[in-house]
Amino acid sequence: MTAAMAELWPFLVLITVGFLPNEIWRVFGLVLARGLNEDSEIVMWSRAVATATLAGVIAKLLLFSNGSLAAIPLSVRLGATAIGFLVFLVARRSVFAGVAAGEVLLLAGGYLFAN
Amino acid sequence: MPGTGPLPMTFQSATAAYLGGIRSAWTSVFLLVMAGTYIGLGALAHDFGLSALWLMLSTLFVWAAPAQVILISGIGTGAALLEVALAVTLSGIRLFPMVVALLPLVRDRDTRLRDLLLPTHFTSVSMWVESLRILPQLAAEHRLAFCNGLSTGYMGAAVIFGFVGYYLAAGLPPLLAATLLFLTPLSFLISTARNARIMMDKLALGLGLSLGALLTVMNVQFDLMWAGVGGGTLAYAIHRVREAMA
Numbered sequence: 001m002t003a004a005m006a007e008l009w010p011f012l013v014l015i016t017v018g019f020l021p022n023e024i025w026r027v028f029g030l031v032l033a034r035g036l037n038e039d040s041e042i043v044m045w046s047r048a049v050a051t052a053t054l055a056g057v058i059a060k061l062l063l064f065s066n067g068s069l070a071a072i073p074l075s076v077r078l079g080a081t082a083i084g085f086l087v088f089l090v091a092r093r094s095v096f097a098g099v100a101a102g103e104v105l106l107l108a109g110g111y112l113f114a115n
Numbered sequence: 116m117p118g119t120g121p122l123p124m125t126f127q128s129a130t131a132a133y134l135g136g137i138r139s140a141w142t143s144v145f146l147l148v149m150a151g152t153y154i155g156l157g158a159l160a161h162d163f164g165l166s167a168l169w170l171m172l173s174t175l176f177v178w179a180a181p182a183q184v185i186l187i188s189g190i191g192t193g194a195a196l197l198e199v200a201l202a203v204t205l206s207g208i209r210l211f212p213m214v215v216a217l218l219p220l221v222r223d224r225d226t227r228l229r230d231l232l233l234p235t236h237f238t239s240v241s242m243w244v245e246s247l248r249i250l251p252q253l254a255a256e257h258r259l260a261f262c263n264g265l266s267t268g269y270m271g272a273a274v275i276f277g278f279v280g281y282y283l284a285a286g287l288p289p290l291l292a293a294t295l296l297f298l299t300p301l302s303f304l305i306s307t308a309r310n311a312r313i314m315m316d317k318l319a320l321g322l323g324l325s326l327g328a329l330l331t332v333m334n335v336q337f338d339l340m341w342a343g344v345g346g347g348t349l350a351y352a353i354h355r356v357r358e359a360m361a
Contacts, residue, residue, distance in 0.1 A: 010169050010190065017196050018186040019176040021204035023236070029214025030228075030235045043212040048319040048351040050209030053202060053343030054181045054307060055323025060331050060339070061184070061300040066191065067162030068289040069296040081301060088305045098305040099151060099298070106297050110290050 076109035124253055124261075132257035136264020137271075139249065145241035146272055148306060152180045153273045155298030156187065157280025162296060163191025167281050174273050179239050181206045184299055185339070202339035213243045220246065221262050223255040230259060237266035240310070315354035322346035 062077055069077070084102020091097035126132040140146065153174070160170040165187060177183050182203045189199030214235055221234050242265055249265075250258050284292050304324075311317045323346040330338035 010165060011172065013190060013196065014169060014173055014176065014186070017189075017200045018173060018182060018203055021200045022177050022179055022182045022207040022210070024204065025207045025209075025211040026214050026235050026238055029211045029238070030218065030231060033215050033218040043215070044315065044354070045348070045351045046208040046212060048315055048354075049343050049347030050206055051307060051311075051316055051319035052323030052326070052346030052350065053205040053208075053339060054303065055320045055346065056327025056330075056339045056342030057181065057185055057188075057202070057206070058300045058304050058307075059324045059327035059342075061188065063328055063331060065296065066159075066188070067296060068292040071289060072293050072297075077297070080297070081304065084301055085305060085308070088308065093309055095148065095302070095305050095309050099302050102301045102305075103294050103297065107290065107294050110293055114290065 071114055072106060072110040073113050076106060076113055080105035080109060124249070126254075126257045126261070129257060129260040132253070132260040133264035133267075136261040136266075137268035138264075139245070139261075140242075140265045140268025141272065143241075143245060145245065145269070148302065149241060149269060149272055150276045151298050151302045153276035154280035154283065155295055155302065156180060156183055157277040157282075158284035158292060158295035159184065159187050159191075159280075159299060160277070161281045161284040162292075163187055165190065167278060170277050170281055171274050174277055175270065177203075178236065178270065178273075179207060179210065181303065184303070198337055198339070201337065202343070205340060205343040210238055213240075214238045217243060217246055217262075220250045221259050223258075226259065234259065234262050234266070237263070237270070239269075242266045242269050313354070314357070315350050318353055319347050319350035322350055 062081060063074070065072070065077060080102045083105055084098045087101035088094060088098025124135060126135055156174075157167075157170060160167075160173075173183050173186065177186065185202045185206055186199060188194075189196075189202065217234065217238055218231055222231060242262075245265060246262050250262060253261055280295055284295055287295070307320055308317070311320060323342050326346045327338065327342040330341055335341065
């Protein structure tokens with residue numbers, strides 16, 4: 001690869017692997033915007049698949065963390081996530097409360113048990 | 116009076132409606148979620164050695180935080196590009212029904228197709244939730260401008276918070292940088308649970324988490340695709356069976 005190519009490569013990947021595979025669904029929506037309602041079966045299925053895909057990414061990021069998060073032990077990452085989630089449920093489904101609690105626990109656990 | 120909701124908003128011109136949209140974005144609760152998400156994404160991009168310019172362009176072009184997480188971590192860990200593209204497209208399926216539901220609200224009789232290109236590209240979770248809540252209260256001729264203003268407001272905030280996370284991650288001690296990186300999985304998990312409306316959504320979340328973890332640990336190829344299609348279809352099937360039995 002030439003130097004210019006190496007520099008442009010991440011942007012090429014951004015367009016082909018990030019932009020196009022994502023944008024195509026918006027364009028489909030624009031083309032087919034008539035005649036589908038929110039409760040139609042295909043819409044329900046696509047929502048379930050999109051949710052499960054995102055959940056898979058979350059699991060991956062938690063189990064195989066990168067960079068400085070990898071220095072925090074797995075047990076601390078999973079524990080902070082579980083307790084943050086519990087706080088979210090208890091605090092009348094407040095996203096802010098859950099995220100704040102999880103972050104504080106990660107910080108404390110990381111401080112005490114960092115590898 | 117309970118149940119009447121906020122008063123309808125009125126604007127003098129399209130420009131006023133556009134500015135009203137920006138103001139609405141910057142004063143909504145989603146701005147906090149967006150701050151957390153994009154500060155985390157900025158830290159992630161920095162950690163994987165991508166440039167700040169790349170991060171900004173990915174926000175402008177992809178404009179979907181889940182797809183951006185998949186893209187950044189995929190490029191960063193050197194995953195096969197086909198695999199990353201598949202995972203991105205699976206995460207993007209949800210945009211399709213969202214556009215389908217949004218456009219009838221934005222369009223009136225003499226809206227041209229090219230006027231719908233921007234709201235189509237701007238469609239993403241936070242903008243969509245707010246548009247569906249606010250647009251019905253507006254006069255039809257101002258909805259398009261308001262919607263574009265709302266989206267510009269969110270997108271501008273996302274770009275700024277992305278830079279904040281990127282440069283914070285570069286300068287912070289490792290433990291604090293780790294808490295920034297932790298924002299992405301944690302806030303995604305909790306806000307997805309928050310958005311789960313019916314049992315099917317919760318099932319899809321739980322199955323995706325467990326299948327994703329299992330397949331990743333087993334080092335299965337295309338793990339995200341299987342977790343998404345497998346977990347999502349299973350959740351949908353269980354939902355159908357339960358409905359049929361009810």
